């Protein structure tokens with residue numbers, strides 16, 4: 001099987017696979033699941049990752065359910081990253097970060113935990129350079145403050 005054939009056949013393995021009714025990100029979109037939303041428009045939403053790698057770690061998703069980037073049309077993929085870029089500027093400014101990562105995992109082998117397309121926007125600092133990233137816990141107050149600061153930057 002060559003690369004183009006693999007692309008056509010959508011063979012990404014995803015055991016967390018769930019329909020929109022059971023999908024936690026779809027529930028965030030429909031407000032059935034609480035989250036700290038920092039940006040929303042007609043087709044995209046961004047909210048804080050509940051288990052962040054750093055304070056301000058945000059997820060950007062299309063509202064329409066799809067498991068991987070291959071479930072999206074190319075114009076939507078471009079739009080998703082435009083929204084992620086806009087969100088990244090607010091995240092970096094709000095958190096006083098020195099840089100940021102975009103991470104976009106597809107399939108269980110890539111550590112995709114929720115089977116709904118998302119882009120991680122992870123703010124990083126110079127002192128984190130070369131360190132391995134681990135999920136961290138922050139207080140409710142820290143998370144609320146980060147979400148508020150990011151919203152303020154997006155609105156400005």
Ligand SMILES: [Zn+2]
Pocket residue numbers: 019020023024025026027064065066115116
């Ligand atoms: Zn979903």
